[in-house]
Amino acid sequence: xxxxxxxxxxxxxxxxxxxxxxxxxxxxxxxxxxxxxxxxxxxxxxxxxxxxxxxxxxxxxxxxxxxxxxxxxxxxxxxxxxxxxxxxxxxxxxxxxxxxxxxxxxxxxxxxxxxxxxxxxxxxxxxxxxxxxxxxxxxxxxxxxxxxxxxxxxxxxxxxxxxxxxxxxxxxxxxxxxxxxxxxxxxxxxxxxxxxxxxxxxxxxxxxxxxxxxxxxxxxxxxxxxxxxxxxxxxxxxxxxxxxxxxxxxxxxxxxxxxxxxxxxxxxxxxxxxxxx
Amino acid sequence: xxxxxxxxxxxxxxxxxxxxxxxxxxxxxxxxxxxxxxxxxxxxxxxxxxxxxxxxxxxxxxxxxxxxxxxxxxxxxxxxxxxxxxxxxxxxxxxxxxxxxxxxxxxxxxxxxxxxxxxxxxxxxxxxxxxxxxxxxxxxxxxxxxxxxxxxxxxxxxxxxxxxxxxxxxxxxxxxxxxxxxxxxxxxxxxxxxxxxxxxxxxxxxxxxxxxxxxxxxxxxxxxxxxxxxxxxxxxxxxxxxxxxxxxxxxxxxxxxxxxxxxxxxxxxxxxxxxxxxxxxxxxxxxxxxxxxxxxxxxxxxxxx
Numbered sequence: 402x403x404x405x406x407x408x409x410x411x412x413x414x415x416x417x418x419x420x421x422x423x424x425x426x427x428x429x430x431x432x433x434x435x436x437x438x439x440x441x442x443x444x445x446x447x448x449x450x451x452x453x454x455x456x457x458x459x460x461x462x463x464x465x466x467x468x469x470x471x472x473x474x475x476x477x478x479x480x481x482x483x484x485x486x487x488x489x490x491x492x493x494x495x496x497x498x499x500x501x502x503x504x505x506x507x508x509x510x511x512x513x514x515x516x517x518x519x520x521x522x523x524x525x526x527x528x529x530x531x532x533x534x535x536x537x538x539x540x541x542x543x544x545x546x547x548x549x550x551x552x553x554x555x556x557x558x559x560x561x562x563x564x565x566x567x568x569x570x571x572x573x574x575x576x577x578x579x580x581x582x583x584x585x586x587x588x589x590x591x592x593x594x595x596x597x598x599x600x601x602x603x604x605x606x607x608x609x610x611x612x613x614x615x616x617x618x619x620x621x622x623x624x625x626x627x628x629x630x631x632x633x634x635x636x637x638x639x640x641x642x643x644x645x646x647x648x649x650x651x652x653x654x655x656x657x658x659x660x661x662x663x664x665x666x667x668x669x670x671x672x673x674x675x676x677x678x
Numbered sequence: 679x680x681x682x683x684x685x686x687x688x689x690x691x692x693x694x695x696x697x698x699x700x701x702x703x704x705x706x707x708x709x710x711x712x713x714x715x716x717x718x719x720x721x722x723x724x725x726x727x728x729x730x731x732x733x734x735x736x737x738x739x740x741x742x743x744x745x746x747x748x749x750x751x752x753x754x755x756x757x758x759x760x761x762x763x764x765x766x767x768x769x770x771x772x773x774x775x776x777x778x779x780x781x782x783x784x785x786x787x788x789x790x791x792x793x794x795x796x797x798x799x800x801x802x803x804x805x806x807x808x809x810x811x812x813x814x815x816x817x818x819x820x821x822x823x824x825x826x827x828x829x830x831x832x833x834x835x836x837x838x839x840x841x842x843x844x845x846x847x848x849x850x851x852x853x854x855x856x857x858x859x860x861x862x863x864x865x866x867x868x869x870x871x872x873x874x875x876x877x878x879x880x881x882x883x884x885x886x887x888x889x890x891x892x893x894x895x896x897x898x899x900x901x902x903x904x905x906x907x908x909x910x911x912x913x914x915x916x917x918x919x920x921x922x923x924x925x926x927x928x929x930x931x932x933x934x935x936x937x938x939x940x941x942x943x944x945x946x947x948x949x950x951x952x953x954x955x956x957x958x959x960x961x962x963x964x965x966x967x968x969x970x971x972x973x974x975x976x977x978x979x980x981x982x983x
Contacts (some may be wrong), residue, residue, distance in 0.1 A: 511739075511768050519739065520767050523759060529729045530764055533736020540698075540718050541740070560760075563729035570724075 412590020413647055413678045414619070420447060421647045421675040423482040423495055429668045431499035433507070433661040434650055435475040436671070438552065441583040441642040442479040448622040449548060450483045458488040461515040467545050468534050471521045473552030473581060474508035475659070481505050481514070489516035494635040515582070525558025527551065528578065532568045535576040535635075548626075549578045554586030557595050561605070563622035569608020572633040577626065578609070580637065581616065583644035587658050616640025679870070680777050680834050682813030685777070688712040688818035691719060694824050698737055702730050702748040713952075724815050727757040734772045735764035738954050743771045743824060749783070750776030750792035750833065754799060765829045766802045772829050773820075774799075779809065779833035779869060780951070781960040782919035785887045788953040792833070797898050797925020799831040806830040806851070807898040809869035809904045814844040815895060822851055835870035836960060842872060843893075852899040860888035865980045867918040868927050871969060875918055878974035890915070900930050909940030913983040918947045918974055920964070943983045947974065 413421070420443050428434045444655065446469075454467040467614075471480045478498065479501045485492045488666055490504065497503035502537050508522030531549035538545055545635070568576055575589045582600060601611045610631045614621040622640065630636045644658070645651030648671055691697045691712055699709060703735060713720035723730050727748065734744035746753065753761065753774045765772045778797060783790035792977070799807045801807045806828060810816040816834070823830050842857075849855050858879050867875045872893045879891045892908065894901070908915055915935065917928040928946040935944050949967055956962070964970045 519735075520763065523763055526730075526732055526760065526764055529732025529760070530736040530739065533730070533733040533738075534740055535736075536721075536733070537737045537740035537742055540742070560726075560728040560732070563724070563726035564732065566724060566726070567729055567733065 415645065417443060417447065418675060418678055420482050420486065421588060421678065422672070423485060423492065424478045424496040425668065425672045425675055426492070427478045427481060427505070428663060428671060429497035430496035432450070432663045434478050436648065437585065437644040437657045437661045438473065438476040438659070439655070440646045440648055441480040441644045441652065442476045442550070443482070444481050444617045444619060444622060445550060445579055445581060445640050445642070446483045448626060450487055452623050453547065453626045454548070456516070458516070461489060465543060465545050467516045467548065468613070469550070470521065470527040470531045471509055471550050472521055473524065473550060473555050474521030476581070477507070477509040477553070480509055480517070481642045484514065484516040486511055490514070523550065524555040525560040528561050528564035528568070531576060532564050532571070532573065535568070536571060537572040538575050539573070545575070547576050549576070549580055550638055551580050553582045553584065553591050553597060554594070556580065557599065565604070565607040565609070568635045572608070574630040574633055575636045576635040576649070577630070578635065578637050580639050581642055583642040584640055585644040585653065585655050585658065586676050587655065589655050601637070601639050604639070608634060609637035610634040611637045611639065613639045613641065616642035617646055641676070648674045649677070650674060679815055679816050679837055679839060680809065681837065682816045683775055683820055683834055684709060684747070685830070686817040688958055690824055691716050691823060692801040694743070696741060696743050699732055699743050700734050700743045700746045702727060702749065702752070702901045704974045709746045723796070727752045728760050731760035731772070732764045735760070735768060735770050738770035738772050739768065741766065743773070743825060745773045745775055745820070747775040747777065749790060750778050750795055751790055754792065754831070758798060762802050762851055767809050769804045769828050771827060773823050774829070774831045775834060776832060777834045781954070781963045782836050784954065784963050785957045786958045787957065791954060793822045793920070794922050794925070795831070795833055796921050796927065797929070800898055800925060800930065804828045805898060806896065808896050809833040809835065810895055811870060811872040811893055812839040812842050813839050817843045819895070825849065833869055839870050842876065852901055853891040853897050854901040854904045855895060856890070857893050858889070858891035858924070860890040862912060863914040863916055863978060864892055864912040865892040865893055865916045865918060865974070865978065866892045866908070866927065866931060868897065869920060871918055871920050874964070874969065874971045875974055877971035878978060881971060881975045882978050885979065887978060887980065889978055894927060896928055897930055900934070905931055909935045909942040911940070912942050914945055914981050915942045916945045916947060916977055916981055918969065920969060921948055923948045923951050928976040945977065947977050
């Protein structure tokens with residue numbers, strides 16, 4: 402089992418609180434959303450967009466940009482927040498989440514949202530696409546890197562392991578996967594549904610260079626995500642996170658995996674909890 | 679026809695750097711010569727069709743045109759969601775080159791018999807669905823698809839078909855190909871059954887019947903205008919296909935005729951709605967279900983107005 406001491410209980414810094422505030426804007430706009438799955442992801446995506454990836458919001462298709470695929474597409478609010486924050490589209494768009502004419506659906510779609518590299522939603526698809534992209538980068542001698550963010554429950558899908566075999570076999574050192582290991586899936590604890598331990602050993606055995614971090618600790622994430630990969634191995638970053646992080650009553654509570662029909666009062670409570678985090 | 683498809687893909691790779699071949703544990707030696715000429719562009723991946731299709735979508739998102747090749751049922755059934763979401767939803771130029779179309783793998787049993795591929799692929803938005811009738815048509819299709827913008831499914835039929843189509847006028851993607859011009863009844867078919875239909879149409883001439891014969895290499899995009907004209911000009915459209923009764927060419931033709939465009943009645947000659955309960959050869963099954971020339975000729979005689 403992962404060392405619980407890995408997880409910092411420190412307060413969130415100003416930026417993490419502000420990003421969560423933007424996530425609440427989307428929850429408010431759509432009156433719904435995968436709250437727990439979004440909040441566990443914020444720091445992972447924050448560090449990728451703030452400190453690690455090369456991109457240009459004005460040229461979202463720039464050839465040498467780094468690619469990010471959110472394979473756990475239900476955590477899309479976190480991705481929308483970072484894309485809005487970086488200027489891929491106006492922040493006000495967050496308030497349209499899931500509305501009929503919005504570009505921002507309940508799962509991210511390629512071609513609708515600038516900066517979204519692949520449509521995801523059905524779990525177990527993103528890694529195969531990412532492996533294809535990383536292989537393509539090698540074929541065309543492009544120096545960019547491919548990041549794929551997976552959910553922990555998602556890796557129950559057998560297709561994930563087909564692609565893990567392929568990434569290891571092709572020794573794709575330009576590929577990094579990050580597992581948002583928040584230990585909770587829809588029904589309850591991951592360990593009770595299908596225990597995924599030993600998580601790191603699984604990825605190592607598939608040929609990945611594996612690192613474990615506190616997925617809410619900015620400096621740990623930065624070090625792990627910027628570390629040069631060992632020659633000839635893809636990287637796996639196991640990010641230990643807390644589902645619902647930053648919303649006290651949602652933290653570690655499977656009931657907050659997804660909520661539809663949020664009332665204005667619910668949203669106000671979530672916003673207050675975030676400001677208090 | 680599979681040999682022609684592989685040869686055409688190999689030749690295409692010599693002239694088009696964006697073309698990539700992705701196979702799944704194919705027979706020993708497959709395309710090794712091409713792999714030597716184009717290191718890295720011939721991939722022989724593991725037995726993992728879901729990955730294969732998603733991986734190819736990733737390549738296509740980066741500007742490559744992957745020709746994915748393995749046994750048809752594993753692409754259409756095993757990897758259906760990857761085909762629908764990773765490839766078709768993204769509208770990517772991935773080519774699914776599916777071997778064993780129809781009952782080619784009859785002796786291997788129902789797991790390998792690709793008898794529902796048209797139905798599965800036809801419902802997918804953006805997907806081109808083609809069934810060439812001979813090696814010449816296959817070669818042309820492989821080349822034409824190098825620049826086609828969206829995804830494509832290609833049924834690869836039995837090997838050893840005689841060359842029929844190279845004598846025909848060139849047909850663009852989506853066009854039907856008239857084979858025999860007649861009256862009263864039009865036979866429509868696709869894929870390798872064209873050869874049986876030609877024999878049947880020629881055989882019934884002795885009894886004074888002269889049906890029209892149309893080859894439909896593309897189920898999608900379907901040549902709607904041509905089908906509408908046939909529905910107006912003929913009393914009977916006899917659709918002959920190596921496919922379960924639902925969702926294939928007969929369904930596609932019926933969907934057009936049902937709009938009331940003409941007077942024609944649609945008659946279906948297909949495989950039964952069942953998993954095969956016998957092995958034997960492809961031909962055994964075609965004979966058993968009236969899909970060789972004597973059975974097709976009998977259907978023409980029965981239904982000719």
